[in-house]
Structure formats: structure tokens, C-alpha cells
Amino acid sequence: MTxxxxxxxxxxxxxxxxxALFWPAQRLLAVADLHLEKGSAAAIKGNLLPPWDTRATLDxxxxxxxxxxxxxxVALGDSFxxxxxxxxxxxxxxxxLAAMAEFAAFVWVLGNHDPxxxxxxxGTSTAEWRAGPLLFPA
Numbered sequence: 686m687t688x689x690x691x692x693x694x695x696x697x698x699x700x701x702x703x704x705a706l707f708w709p710a711q712r713l714l715a716v717a718d719l720h721l722e723k724g725s726a727a728a729i730k731g732n733l734l735p736p737w738d739t740r741a742t743l744d745x746x747x748x749x750x751x752x753x754x755x756x757x758x759v760a761l762g763d764s765f766x767x768x769x770x771x772x773x774x775x776x777x778x779x780x781x782l783a784a785m786a787e788f789a790a791f792v793w794v795l796g797n798h799d800p801x802x803x804x805x806x807x808g809t810s811t812a813e814w815r816a817g818p819l820l821f822p823a
Contacts (some may be wrong), residue, residue: 686702686703688700688702694817694819695818696817696818696819697709697710701749701752701753703745703748703752704716704745705749707749707753708816708819711756711757711816711817712753712755712757713758713816714749714750714753714755714758714789715761715821716758716759717762718761718763718796719742719746719760719764719765720738720764721738721739721742721764721766721770721774721778721782722739722765722767722770722771722773723766739775739778740775740778743778743782746785747781747785750785750788750789755789756790757791757792758785758786758789758791759794759816759821760791760792761794761821762795762796762797762823763823764793764803765799766799768799768800768801770803771803771804771805779805779806783805783806783807786806786807786808787807790809791806791807791808791809792809792811792814793806793808793809793810793811794810794821794822795811795812795823796823
């Protein structure tokens with residue numbers, strides 16, 4: 686599938702069919718609502734979901750990082766399904782996400798599901814992120 690270009694505030698952006706926005710001029714990749722550890726959050730409440738949701742999401746994110754090689758990744762809120770989600774990451778998933786955050790500067794825009802920065806994962810946490818003429822809210 687081919688990314689679709691759009692123009693916003695005089696900037697050329699690419700809408701990726703993988704569920705992301707890439708801004709070539711800024712080498713910025715924006716993703717939203719990853720909901721990492723949704724399966725483990727459901728399991729705590731007795732609702733069993735397949736336990737591979739985080740791994741599948743990280744696979745898709747890794748593919749986007751390989752495709753675009755961004756300098757910055759802006760995760761627009763609800764990156765984790767709840768405030769304790771980063772603490773429930775499997776060791777391999779934690780290591781993988783931490784490596785991604787070493788590859789590109791991660792900006793964690795805090796959302797209603799994840800109101801605090803993820804523990805043990807590099808990056809900047811903020812209520813919103815501005816780059817050039819664009820504002821990235823949760």
C-alpha cells in the first residue's frame with residue numbers, strides 16, 4: 686500500500702496505511718492510541734484477550750520505523766492502555782520498545798488512559814507537542 690500525501694498548514698504530510706502520519710520535512714512519525722498492554726489490563730479484570738496485542742503493535746511500529754527512519758516519534762496519547770501498562774510489559778517487549786526509543790527521540794503525549802510517563806522507557810512526556818506550524822494534542 687502507498688502512503689497518501691496531504692497538505693496541512695503549508696506542510697506536506699504522508700498518511701500511511703499502517704496507521705501513522707509521517708512528516709518528511711521534520712522526519713517526524715506520529716502514531717496514536719497504541720493501547721499497549723490492553724490484553725493484560727483485560728486479564729486483570731477477568732476478561733481474557735489474546736496476550737499478543739502488545740507484540741503485534743510493536744511489530745507494526747517497528748515496520749514504520751524501518752520504512753521512514755524518523756528522527757522523532759510522537760505517540761499521541763493512550764500509548765498504554767492504563768497508567769500501570771508500562772510496568773506490565775513482558776521483558777522482551779520492554780527491551781524492544783526501549784531500543785526503539787533509542788533509535789528515535791520519543792515524545793509521549795499523555796492521554797486519558799496513560800496520564801503519567803511510561804516507566805523505564807526513554808522519551809519526553811508532555812500534554813501536547815508542537816513542531817513548526819502543527820500542534821499534536823492527545
